[in-house]
Amino acid sequence: MGDGAETWQASPKGRRMRGFEPASGLLKDRIRSAGESRGFAVTRLLTHWPEVVGEDLARLTRPVKVGYAKGAFGATLTLLVRSTDAPMVQMQLPRLRDRVNACYGYAAIGRITLTQTAPMGFAEGQAQFDAAPVAPPPAPAPEILSAARDAGAGVQDEGLRQALEALTRNYLTRKKDK
Incomplete structure (x- = not known):
């Protein structure tokens, strides 16, 4: 059997490898072809969108397409955004463009356009937007817990x-109007 190196190389006939295969290797070609059909030369932009633009902007936006115009420097990235979030995203477009260009490694994106849609996207289930995570309430101070006990x-x-005890904790932790 050898050192196992032969199991990680595809055969010349296009047959699958033996043993365990990384899932990324199985899906790499399909993801690349789907991305290229939408103009995404770098699939990392699609697969790692929250890491590229940040969690706050990733909750509000979805990349749809990259269009290349003849004679123009830089491509146009089209983002799907809810109409209620569009003004906030519009203000952050320069920051967003810088982050996307950092993913490409050069100024690939010259312009970003927003396509406004309903919260569920163009068709139900195609582009759902995530809700902001709810922050847990801060733990009460030890003296408040002691008073509640x-x-x-x-x-x-x-x-x-x-x-x-819950009523006492809630009463002691409420914000007092001055």
Whole structure:
């Protein structure tokens, strides 16, 4: 069998390799052909969109197509965006263009256009936009937790004691109007 190096090379007849194959190797050609049909010379732009533009902009946008005009320097990147988020994305286009060009390694994108759509995209399920993650509430201070335990200390019923402790925690952590 040898050192196993022969299992990682495709045969000249185009047959599949033996043993385990990385999933990226199996899908690489299909992803590249799908990307090239939309004008994406670098598929990393499609597959790693949140890493390229950042989580905040990736939640609001989806890359649709890269168009190349004759005689013009730089391509046009078309992004899908909800109409409610379009003004905010419009203000960040220079930053977005710089990040995309950093992915290409040169000034490949000269212009970015926005295509506004409904939250579900052109057809149901094709381009869903993610909601912003909900930040967990900050943990209460130890003195507040201690006061909440003291408030429910004399109560025998477990459910009532937990409700009283939760009420005390909520009351002590609320924002006070001045």
